[in-house]
Amino acid sequence: MSTNYKGVDYFNLDELLSEEEKMIRETTRDFVNSEVLPIIEHHNQAMTFPKELIPKMAEIGLFGPTLPEQYGGIGINNVAYGLMMIELERGDSGLRSFASVQSALCMYPIFAFGNEEQKMKWLPPMARAEKIGCFGLTEPDYGSNPGGMITNAQKCDGGYVLNGAKMWITNSPIADVAIVWAKLDGVVNGFLVEREFKGFGTPEMKGKLSLRASITGEITLQDVFVPEENLLPGVQGLKGPLSCLNQARYGIAWGVLGAAMECYATALEYSLSRIQFDVPIASFQMTQEKLVWMLNEITKGQLMCYHLGRMKDNGTMKHQHVSMAKRNNCEIALTICRMAREILGANGILDEYPVMRHANNLESVKTYEGTHEMHTLIIGEDITGIPAFRVS
Amino acid sequence: MKIAVCISQVPDTTTKVKVGGNGKSIDPAGVTYIINPYDEFAVEEALKLKEKNGGETVVISVGRDGVKETIRKAFAMGIDKGILVKTDNELDSYSVARNLADVLKEINPDIIFFGKQSVDYDDSQVSTLTAEFLGLRSVSVVVDLKIEGSTVTAEREIEGGKEIVTSSLPVVISAQKGLNNPRYPNLKGIMQAKSKPIEEKQPSFTDNKTEVISMRLPHGKSKGKIIGTDATAVPELVRLLREEAKVI
Numbered sequence: 001m002s003t004n005y006k007g008v009d010y011f012n013l014d015e016l017l018s019e020e021e022k023m024i025r026e027t028t029r030d031f032v033n034s035e036v037l038p039i040i041e042h043h044n045q046a047m048t049f050p051k052e053l054i055p056k057m058a059e060i061g062l063f064g065p066t067l068p069e070q071y072g073g074i075g076i077n078n079v080a081y082g083l084m085m086i087e088l089e090r091g092d093s094g095l096r097s098f099a100s101v102q103s104a105l106c107m108y109p110i111f112a113f114g115n116e117e118q119k120m121k122w123l124p125p126m127a128r129a130e131k132i133g134c135f136g137l138t139e140p141d142y143g144s145n146p147g148g149m150i151t152n153a154q155k156c157d158g159g160y161v162l163n164g165a166k167m168w169i170t171n172s173p174i175a176d177v178a179i180v181w182a183k184l185d186g187v188v189n190g191f192l193v194e195r196e197f198k199g200f201g202t203p204e205m206k207g208k209l210s211l212r213a214s215i216t217g218e219i220t221l222q223d224v225f226v227p228e229e230n231l232l233p234g235v236q237g238l239k240g241p242l243s244c245l246n247q248a249r250y251g252i253a254w255g256v257l258g259a260a261m262e263c264y265a266t267a268l269e270y271s272l273s274r275i276q277f278d279v280p281i282a283s284f285q286m287t288q289e290k291l292v293w294m295l296n297e298i299t300k301g302q303l304m305c306y307h308l309g310r311m312k313d314n315g316t317m318k319h320q321h322v323s324m325a326k327r328n329n330c331e332i333a334l335t336i337c338r339m340a341r342e343i344l345g346a347n348g349i350l351d352e353y354p355v356m357r358h359a360n361n362l363e364s365v366k367t368y369e370g371t372h373e374m375h376t377l378i379i380g381e382d383i384t385g386i387p388a389f390r391v392s
Numbered sequence: 393m394k395i396a397v398c399i400s401q402v403p404d405t406t407t408k409v410k411v412g413g414n415g416k417s418i419d420p421a422g423v424t425y426i427i428n429p430y431d432e433f434a435v436e437e438a439l440k441l442k443e444k445n446g447g448e449t450v451v452i453s454v455g456r457d458g459v460k461e462t463i464r465k466a467f468a469m470g471i472d473k474g475i476l477v478k479t480d481n482e483l484d485s486y487s488v489a490r491n492l493a494d495v496l497k498e499i500n501p502d503i504i505f506f507g508k509q510s511v512d513y514d515d516s517q518v519s520t521l522t523a524e525f526l527g528l529r530s531v532s533v534v535v536d537l538k539i540e541g542s543t544v545t546a547e548r549e550i551e552g553g554k555e556i557v558t559s560s561l562p563v564v565i566s567a568q569k570g571l572n573n574p575r576y577p578n579l580k581g582i583m584q585a586k587s588k589p590i591e592e593k594q595p596s597f598t599d600n601k602t603e604v605i606s607m608r609l610p611h612g613k614s615k616g617k618i619i620g621t622d623a624t625a626v627p628e629l630v631r632l633l634r635e636e637a638k639v640i
Contacts, residue, residue, distance in 0.1 A: 019464065019586075020583060023577065023582045024582055027578070027582065059576075074583055076583060
């Protein structure tokens with residue numbers, strides 16, 4: 001897409017935003033236009049993450065920006081954070097994933113469950129991206145059901161010994177620290193596992209056909225000694241990792257709208273310039289129907305997110321609200337990308353246009369951080385009182 | 393070091409402007425306004441200078457209340473304070489420069505930056521007029537700037553080449569693309585922007601020397617013509633380029 005992109009705002013929803021919120025969106029958009037769009041397709045093809053962008057993202061303040069200033073944050077509100085995620089994901093879901101992992105899955109648990117020493121040691125350098133984090137919850141055999149995890153910790157003199165394996169870990173091959181969730185006497189606990197700890201490995205996972213401009217790896221733990229001071233003291237049980245996922249899902253619910261907006265804008269522009277039967281294909285009712293559906297769903301998704309953000313800021317947001325927004329917006333964003341592909345016809349599969357890349361990325365985004373089905377059941381449980389995923 | 397930057401708010405360069413009902417100015421409906429792109433180079437140079445030498449940066453603008461939004465963009469980039477000469481009247485380059493000069497006289501900066509022109513009216517007059525009103529040296533269309541003590545060395549773009557000139561502080565500099573890469577306003581700067589002060593002033597001079605009597609859009613491009621799709625069309629193409637378009 002051209003850098004003339006002005007966002008998608010059919011319902012004048014900008015009226016709901018403050019000047020700062022809009023400025024934070026603009027600066028992220030300018031960054032994506034100038035630094036991300038020109039190079040992202042190359043990284044997608046090469047299956048590399050654009051590491052050179054990390055310091056620039058830190059300089060703008062994109063990591064942990066909702067945290068208080070003493071921990072390297074800026075104290076922006078959750079609506080501004082969401083708008084930022086839209087712009088990053090308009091660039092690429094891999095870029096947004098990187099920011100989500102650093103901010104929501106790593107900085108957040110240290111902030112929420114860490115002691116003061118841990119916060120001061122890790123958060124400011126993570127905000128400056130001098131330290132990169134990753135989050136180890138999912139295991140080869142435990143995805144939607146993380147409570148079944150095998151990874152365990154055993155108390156020893158001066159700390160703990162960790163054993164186990166994690167899979168599908170964004171950023172693990174480049175991380176300086178991993179927040180690893182492991183069972184200690186049968187109860188899930190969080191540990192800060194540092195790169196140089198003996199027995200800690202992070203092999204990269206190859207062969208992805210989605211989120212190619214993002215690094216994914218495993219975490220292997222073989223008798224890794226973790227000192228006492230690296231245990232996150234503030235939480236025990238699954239609510240620890242689940243609360244982190246809730247932060248990340250919040251960002252995803254917003255972010256995917258960016259991918260959808262980019263595909264909608266591309267399809268609209270294409271449909272006005274592509275001539276068939278002597279007229280732009282935008283003249284055809286079936287094309288218009290697609291474009292209107294896309295815009296309609298984007299607008300509903302925006303409204304849902306804007307209110308979700310205000311609820312998060314005033315403390316009335318429930319995790320089921322996040323599930324609904326994540327579930328809905330991933331679903332519509334993926335459909336929008338596929339529709340854009342149809343409007344572009346054969347051109348839609350070329351790397352000259354962003355739509356196939358976004359569609360492929362969203363295949364992952366729809367299932368990570370809680371599959372569509374899990375979010376359905378989370379909301380289902382909330383409204384019926386019956387937890388359908390605990391059948392037995 | 394006192395560093396001043398004069399900035400202007402212009403319609404977004406991607407906006408499709410329409411002429412307003414009076415036939416003399418653009419219709420503001422649906423227009424988004426941005427900081428004049430050349431002024432971003434001026435702001436960046438001012439910030440770099442402050443980072444190197446210390447001091448204070450101030451932006452000055454002339455225009456409607458809405459210009460404060462553009463001043464806050466400069467704040468978000470790192471500028472310390474702002475002055476808005478507030479007026480709803482359309483002022484010409486002469487009047488804008490007179491107002492700016494009156495404000496600048498009070499501040500007495502060591503260096504004053506401008507963008508080389510604003511991309512709306514394209515007059516390219518305000519920086520030199522202001523320098524003249526202040527009785528200051530002025531170097532325009534600058535693509536590289538070095539300041540050692542009070543000695544100023546500037547590289548200018550000239551037709552087909554570069555020119556190096558020296559001058560001394562205080563000086564007026566107008567910035568050309570290439571002078572630097574303007575920074576992105578960072579989130580911290582954006583959050584601090586609201587608490588930075590904007591001083592409002594009444595215009596000291598409104599007696600325009602020129603008057604816009606009409607404004608119109610350029611004629612639309614005439615429709616293209618496809619003569620053929622292979623080599624057999626070349627003779628006809630050549631004939632039309634010669635006889636109709638008269639370009640060869």
